[in-house]
Amino acid sequence: MYIHQHTCISPQQTNGLIQLEEISISADGKLLAKEPVLEGVPPAMLRRMSKAVRMGIGTGLPLLKNNVADGIIIGTANGGMEDCIIFLNQIVDYEEGLLAPAAFVQSTPNAIAGQLSLITKNRGYNATHVHNGLAFENALLDAQMLISGHSHKSYLVGGVDEISSYNYNIDCLAGWYSKIKTNKHLYTDKTPATIAGEGAAMFIVNGSPVNALAQIKAVSLFHSTDPGTVVGRFKDFIAEWAPVADNTIFLSGENGDLRQTPLYESCEEVFGSAIPVARFKHVTGEYPTASSFALWLACYALKEQNLPPHFYKNEHNLSQVDRIIIYNQYQGMQHSFIFVTQ
C-alpha cells in the first residue's frame, strides 16, 4: 500500500507550511492542536462541529478535493465524545425532559467520516474504527485489505482525536495524564503519567508505486500487558518484514510515562545499539490515534531524508533514511508496529 498525499493538523506547525525545528510548548499538561480556517464547509454544518470533527474535515477535505477516493476510512477513539457530554448533561439537567437533538446526532463517532462523505458526495466505502489505541491501525488494515487485489482504488485513511474535557478528566483521574508535566522535560521527568495531546493526520493511499511518497509494508496490532510477549512479537515482526536495519529509524511512541518506557526500551534493544531512535510525543502529546501522526512524520522524514535534532533520542550518524519502523502502544495494553519505506 502506497501513500500519495497527506495532511496533518497537530499542536505544531504541520498544516500548510511545515516547521518542525522549533516546537510549541505544552500548557497545563496539554498540547492543543492548531486549527486552520476551514474552507469549503457549509456554515450550517460548521456550527455543529466539535473540534474533532473540524480537525477531521480540515485534514480530509483538502485531500478529497484533489483526489477521487473510493472510500473514507477513519480511526478515532473518542470522536464525538464532546457532543456525547453536551447531550448527557442535557439529560441530567433537564431530567429526561424535552431535549435538543443536534448534539445526539453529532455524538456518533462516525460523524467525521459521514460529514466528509456528505460534503464531497462520496458514496463509496465508509468506515469508522473506534478501537481506542488501535483505531488508526485498524483503519490502515481496512484500507490495505480493500487495495489488495484492487491496486487502482484509492482511499482516504486518517486518525483523529481531540482532548475533550470529559475524557481528559477521566484519564487524569485514572493516572494517565499529569497536569504538571511539560513537553520540554517529557522524557527526563521520570514519573508515571504523560501529557495529553490531539490532532488529525490523513492519507491518500492506493496500490500504485508511481510517484508515491512512501510505502506501508506492514501493519501489526495486538493486545498484551506482558513485556515478554511484546518483545517477542516485535522480534517476529522485524524478522519477517525488516531484517535489514541500514538507513533505518526506529520511531518510538515513548511518552515519558515511566511505567511504559521499559516496553519501548526493550524493543529498541532488539536492534542492539545500531539504530537511530526518534520520538514524537513531545510534539503531539499522547492520544489514542497518535500513531497517525507518527506515520505522517515517517513520510516527512523520508522526504527530507532526516528529522530535526530534537526528535532523536540517541546520537546517530544517519545520512540517508530508507526505512522507518514505528512502535506505539496505548496505556500499556494496545500495541502496534508499522513498517514504512521509500
Added chain:
Amino acid sequence: MEKDALKQQVKEQIVKFLNLNTVSPADIKDDEPLFGEGLGLDSIDSIELIVMLSREYGINIQDPKEGRKILTSINTMADYIEQHRTK
C-alpha cells in the same frame, strides 16, 4: 410585548440556540423561509427550535409536522408565540 420586539427577540434566540456563528439577527428577514432556501436550516434544526419554543415560551408542540408549519418564517413564529405562549 410589541410584535417587532418579539420578532427581534426570536431572531436573537434562534442565532444563539442554533449556534449560527456566521449569521447576525439582523440578517434574518421577517418573511424569508427559515428552512431549505433562505437561512438553510434542516430537520434537526426544526426539532431544536421546537425545544427552544418550549424552554423560552412554554409552548409544547408534539407533532414535528405541525412544528414545521409554525416554523416557516419569523412572522409565522411570532404569530404563534403571541397566541400560545404560557411564559
Added chain:
Amino acid sequence: MGRIVVTGIGIITAIGEVLSEHRTALMNGKSGIGKAHFLRSKYIEKQPLGEIKMATAALAEKLNVTNASATRTDLIAFYAVQQAIADACLSEAVLSDAATALVGASTVGGMCLTDEMYADANLPDQSASPYLQSYSNSANTLFLQQQLGIGGIVNTFNTACSSSANAIMYGARLIKNGLAKKVIAGGVDSLSKYTINGFNALMILSDKPCRPFDAGRKGLNLGEGAAFLVLEKEEDAAGKNIYAAVTGYGNSNDAFHASATSADGEGPFLCMQRALEVAGLKPGDIDFINAHGTATENNDETESVAMLRLFEKVPAFASTKSYTGHTLGAAGAVEAVYSILGLQNQEIYPSLNFEEPIASTMQVPVRKYKKTHLRHVMSNSFGFGGNCTSLVFSKI
C-alpha cells in the same frame, strides 16, 4: 479459496437467551417488546422497549464476573460471545492464537451508565468510580479481549446502527485476506437513558409496538441485545456444524443527511448492489431480505424505494425489529443471526403489526410464518451519518 462459513452463534435479546428460544419466538410471532423492568428512566412508563429479561446483577452472577467495572453492555456481550465460542468449539489455545481475531461493535459503548458518566465528567475531583474506564467506544470489546485473551487482531466498529453488520463484513475480509483464520464478530448495545433520550429528542420513538413498513407507523422501539458469529474458512471447519456461508457484503454512504436517508434511497441501493457483486449474484437470486425496517417514517419508505430500484420483483422481506426493538449497534449481528436461522431451517419469520402498505411504494412484508426454499438471504443495516451496509448469507 473456499467459502467463509459461520460455525458458531451466540445471541441474547428480548426474545431469548439461547438460539432455540429466538427461533421459537420468531416462528410464533411472539414479540419481546413491552414494559421495561430493569432500565432506570422515566420513559419506561411511556415507551415499550425490547429489554433482555435478566437483571444486570443476575447476568454477572451467571457469567461469574466479579469485576465491578463491568457494565450491562459488557455482560450481555460476554454472554453472547461465550455461547458463540462454545458453539464453534474454540479452545483457549485457539482464542490466544495470533490468527484469531475479535471484531466488536457498539453505538454507545459504556454510555449506558448515563448518570455515573455525568458525575465522572463533571466532578473531576470526585473519587474514581468503578466505571471510569467504561466510557469509551471500545470498552466492551476491550472487556471481551481481556476475558478471552484474544491473540490476534482486535477491532471495534462504530458506524451507528450499521456497526455490527460492518464488524461481520470486516471479519469476513480479515479471513479472505489471510489476516485471520478464525474471527469472532458481532455487536452489542444495552438500553440506556442516553439513547432513549436521543431518539426521543429526534421524535422518532413510537409509544406503541413498532409497525415496520405499515402506512401508520409512528417510529421505532428501542431494544437491547448482543450477537456474535464465529467465522472461518470452510476447509478449516471440517466436522463442525456449519450454519451458512457469508457470501456477500457491501457498504456505501448515502451522503445526504446526518440522521435521515435520501428520498431515492441511493445509499441503501448501492450497498445492496455491492453486496450482490461480492457474492457474484443477480438480484433475482435473493430469496428473502431481513430489512433494516426500523418503522420510522423515513427509513421504511426509502428502504422500499431502494428495493424497488434494485429488484425487478422485490423478494419476500420482513423486519425482525418488531420482535426485538432496534438494538442499534447489535442490530446488524442480531439480524444476521435471524437471517442465518431462516436459511438453516428453510423458513421465513413474519413481520409483526403490519396492516396497510405505504401508499407511495405499496410493499407488503411477510405476515405469516412459512416454510419455503431459501438459497440466499440479504440483511440490511443503515445508520446515522449515512452509513449503509448489506450482508448476504447463503445456504451450505
